[in-house]
Amino acid sequence: MRxxxxxxxxxxxxxxxxxxxxxxxxxxxxFVLSGFLITTLLIAEYNQFQTISLKNFYYxxxxxxxxxxxxxxxxxAIYAICFGAASQLHRNFYFITQAxxxxxxxxxxxxxxxxxxxxxxxxxxxxEEQFYLxxxxxxxxxxxxxxxxxxxxxxxxxxxxFFVGDRIFMVVWDEPFWSNFWRLSRSxxxxxxxxxxxCCAGIAIASGLLPVKRGxxxxxxxxxxxxxxxxxxxxxxxxxxxxxxxxxxxxxSAFTAVVILQLVLTSKTALHRVMxxxxxxxxxxxxxxxxxxxxxxxxxxxxxIHSFHWQIVAIPVAIAATLVSYYFLELPCLRLKKRFQxxxxxxxxxxxxxxxxxxxxxxxx
Numbered sequence: 001m002r003x004x005x006x007x008x009x010x011x012x013x014x015x016x017x018x019x020x021x022x023x024x025x026x027x028x029x030x031f032v033l034s035g036f037l038i039t040t041l042l043i044a045e046y047n048q049f050q051t052i053s054l055k056n057f058y059y060x061x062x063x064x065x066x067x068x069x070x071x072x073x074x075x076x077a078i079y080a081i082c083f084g085a086a087s088q089l090h091r092n093f094y095f096i097t098q099a100x101x102x103x104x105x106x107x108x109x110x111x112x113x114x115x116x117x118x119x120x121x122x123x124x125x126x127x128e129e130q131f132y133l134x135x136x137x138x139x140x141x142x143x144x145x146x147x148x149x150x151x152x153x154x155x156x157x158x159x160x161x162f163f164v165g166d167r168i169f170m171v172v173w174d175e176p177f178w179s180n181f182w183r184l185s186r187s188x189x190x191x192x193x194x195x196x197x198x199c200c201a202g203i204a205i206a207s208g209l210l211p212v213k214r215g216x217x218x219x220x221x222x223x224x225x226x227x228x229x230x231x232x233x234x235x236x237x238x239x240x241x242x243x244x245x246x247x248x249x250x251x252x253s254a255f256t257a258v259v260i261l262q263l264v265l266t267s268k269t270a271l272h273r274v275m276x277x278x279x280x281x282x283x284x285x286x287x288x289x290x291x292x293x294x295x296x297x298x299x300x301x302x303x304x305i306h307s308f309h310w311q312i313v314a315i316p317v318a319i320a321a322t323l324v325s326y327y328f329l330e331l332p333c334l335r336l337k338k339r340f341q342x343x344x345x346x347x348x349x350x351x352x353x354x355x356x357x358x359x360x361x362x363x364x365x
Contacts, residue, residue, distance in 0.1 A: 001033060001256075001284070002033060002283075003282075003283035004026075005027070005030050005033070005287070006026070006283065006284075006287040006290055007026075008025070008029075009026045009291065010290075010294060014298065014311050014314070015311070021235060021237070022235035022236075025249070025252045027124050028191075028252045028256065031253070032198035032253050032257055033260070034198060035131070035194070035197065035198025035199040035200075035201075036201045038136075038199075039139065039206065040205060040206045042139055042140075043143070043202065043207060052136060052140045054140070055340075056340040057136050060337045060340050060341075063337050064330075064333070064337070065125070065129070067329050067333045068293070069099070069125065071329060072293055072325075073099055076296050077092075077096055079300065080092040091113065091114070091117075092117075092118070094113050095113065095117045098112070098113075098122070098126075099122035099126070102130065104122040104123045105126045105188070106186070108120070108123050108182055109183055109186045109187055117299075118295075118300065119295065119296055120295070121291070127186075127191060131192075131195050135199070139199075149203065149208075150209060152203055153200060153203045153204055153209060156196055156203055160196035160199075163189055163192040166190065167184060167190045167193075168246045170190070171243060184242060184245045193250055194252075197254055197256070197257040198256075198257060200257065205261070205265070212265075220258070220265060221262060221269060224258055224259050224271060225271075227254075227256070227259050228271070231252060234251060259271070263275060285326075286322050286323070290319075293321040293322050297317050298318065301313050302314070
């Protein structure tokens with residue numbers, strides 16, 4: 001699923017289409033996946049140890065996310081110094097600061113500098129990092145205070161709908177600032193419903209709240225097929241209408257969550273065969289690095305290669321940078337994550353007995 005999302009992000013960034021709407025839905029997909037995977041693993045840890053080591057969680061997130069991003073920022077800084085216009089140096093380092101400290105999304109909301117820049121794509125990484133900082137603490141508190149896992153799920157769903165209402169309120173209020181695209185698309189609160197949709201799916205699965213009867217699984221397969229069709233239909237159209245951001249983004253998140261539930265709780269369907277295609281699986285593994293590296297490379301190529309076919313250079317360079325990053329930077333850091341796994345008496349890592357494809361959950365976002 002990460003592979004599908006990253007491919008829908010790359011396509012418009014290569015100028016192969018003027019419609020970037022499917023890319024917005026693909027970013028929604030990344031948010032849902034992040035909420036699902038993080039919640040599932042945290043609840044698995046709580047199930048086994050009756051607590052969550054926040055310190056170890058943040059160490060693991062740092063080892064997964066920081067190396068590729070920081071090296072990309074470092075190399076972009078060298079590019080800005082050596083090859084960028086002297087008049088733009090201060091501006092570029094301002095964008096570097098935004099990305100480095102994970103507030104690029106809020107900088108774009110409040111118009112702190114140009115919103116389109118060489119590393120503007122770090123807005124979504126900033127938003128996810130803000131989610132990683134807040135959600136484990138909130139989840140641990142809720143796990144300790146809620147009467148049951150069903151209550152935990154209902155409270156999370158309530159929060160999800162609250163943030164959908166938050167976005168709708170901004171459109172109804174219709175003031176120039178509160179209803180503009182940047183406020184609706186780049187703020188953590190206005191995109192929190194996508195993250196929480198994944199969290200709801202994670203809570204339901206990790207807590208065993210969903211029935212395992214054949215009738216439920218059959219219904220889930222039909223719902224998943226309808227969700228895939230719904231995602232494709234929504235992605236085809238685009239208009240600068242805030243109501244589309246309010247309603248269609250939520251629908252896209254809900255559809256994605258349904259697809260995730262079907263992939264995890266059923267097996268041997270047509271969708272499984274597509275998602276288990278080895279090239280897609282491989283692209284999914286390297287998707288984080290591909291997301292980090294592709295945008296500055298594409299933008300530098302677009303602005304410096306005065307040819308219609310700048311993609312001929314940009315694509316192989318982006319792929320090469322991604323592979324070097326994955327094998328020589330990300331994988332060595334991922335191996336260090338084992339030092340921050342809490343070891344129990346019976347198992348080295350948290351497990352979820354009712355999941356048919358547990359190894360997939362160990363693959364970090």
